[in-house]
Amino acid sequence: MSTIFVVGIGPGAYEKMTIEAADALRNCDVIIGYTVYVDLVKEHFAGKEFLTTPMRKEVERCRLAFETAAEGKQVAMICSGDAGVYGMAGLMYELSEEWPDIEIKVIPGVTAATGGAAVLGAPLIHDFALISLSDLLTPWEKIEKRLLLASEADFVICLYNPGSHKRADYLEKACDLMLRYKAPETVCGIVSQIGRDGETSRTMTLAELRNTKVDMFTTVFIGNSQTKEIRDHMVTPRGYRYE
Amino acid sequence: MSTIFVVGIGPGAYEKMTIEAADALRNCDVIIGYTVYVDLVKEHFAGKEFLTTPMRKEVERCRLAFETAAEGKQVAMICSGDAGVYGMAGLMYELSEEWPDIEIKVIPGVTAATGGAAVLGAPLIHDFALISLSDLLTPWEKIEKRLLLASEADFVICLYNPGSHKRADYLEKACDLMLRYKAPETVCGIVSQIGRDGETSRTMTLAELRNTKVDMFTTVFIGNSQTKEIRDHMVTPRGYRYE
Missing domain, CATH: 3.30.950.10 (Tetrapyrrole methylase, C-terminal domain)
Incomplete structure (x- = not known):
């Protein structure tokens, strides 16, 4: 069973990310997120594949994460702040019923x-x-x-x-x-x-x-x-x- | 003017600390906290001076932090979770009026x-x-x-x-x-x-x-x-x- 990490990157500065969040991003193949947040982390995780969707395309972003993980890639979906506070963790669980072989693991972060x-x-x-x-x-x-x-x-x-x-x-x-x-x-x-x-x-x-x-x-x-x-x-x- | 860092160490595991929190602990001379929380971080910050006070001795713990900083030492006061959520950041500010030359900087963490x-x-x-x-x-x-x-x-x-x-x-x-x-x-x-x-x-x-x-x-x-x-x-x- 593969696992998608849903990662809260904190308010924005790299140093405000948890050690666990940085490790998850370092160990994944693909980082998926809203364009603005991907831009915030890009320079610290060179060599990764980055996939973005614009605001209001949250469902598409989640489906992209599941489809990419289903191809056998290690996926990290990033959210600003904490992924569980007005973040994508909820929608990822809701959609996960369509992908029973993929597990979700939420990595908490510092919320606003x-x-x-x-x-x-x-x-x-x-x-x-x-x-x-x-x-x-x-x-x-x-x-x-x-x-x-x-x-x-x-x-x-x-x-x-x-x-x-x-x-x-x-x-x-x-x-x-x-x-x-x-x-x-x-x-x-x-x-x-x-x-x-x-x-x-x-x-x-x-x-x-x-x-x-x-x-x-x-x-x-x-x-x-x-x-x-x-x-x-x-x-x-x-x-x-x-x- | 010297600065005391009031640091939220997150739920407990070292990896759930932010990079900024770990840096603050690495760069300080003295780590002060409730006995249980000091025991959680001790092994990761060898060579530091550790000072503890038991539960219900919060005011004494804060005064100890100010007195130690006044001696010219770099002090980090640690709290579990976030220092600003039922943590010591508030009391530190309240007592800080007695030490106008010492500044407080709160470093947020993952709260429970x-x-x-x-x-x-x-x-x-x-x-x-x-x-x-x-x-x-x-x-x-x-x-x-x-x-x-x-x-x-x-x-x-x-x-x-x-x-x-x-x-x-x-x-x-x-x-x-x-x-x-x-x-x-x-x-x-x-x-x-x-x-x-x-x-x-x-x-x-x-x-x-x-x-x-x-x-x-x-x-x-x-x-x-x-x-x-x-x-x-x-x-x-x-x-x-x-x-």
């Missing part, structure tokens, strides 16, 4: 939530909820409900896909929903291009976040009621008592 | 949620909430509220610290709360000793999970209404349409 948190300080130290604002595959009503209930529960919230050209006002809409339960002065932070050239980050209040424009390479963090700003960093206390 | 998800299949492909059942530092009423609202919002839920000797019935209590909104046949999974010797995993229904005993080395996953079992794995669809 924890990669971005490390840049901002320590926003995710306590219970948090991860919500994607993309309504391409999820009805907006469901996203809205999750934003409201997660805010009512006082979770730290991390938003993936907070905006794009088409969805320019989604972050503003999300902030208005969160403001029903979270205070306007709630400490928030944004990180763009995590672990890549041009990485930037900023802390601000939820009221300020509402009027901030973000793109699809930005990850957004909204604190809980205890999150504070310490030395320009966003920090959520765990609750250890100290004098 | 994504490490465990990779073992089970792909349970976290869509929006999820991370909740710790430990009421040592959080009032149980707050945990209860978060379990209820996260279930009502149909999040996939990942539970950290689901049980211990003292809290033997906490998972059962948590399941009863989640069962108010989630169906008894909701697909769930548990993983123990992620990435370490003796790693085990199991998928089951929420009704079965309610009657399952777990320890503090177990991470628990409760699916959303769409999570399914595919080839013995726990898989949450993202929603890509395919025929």
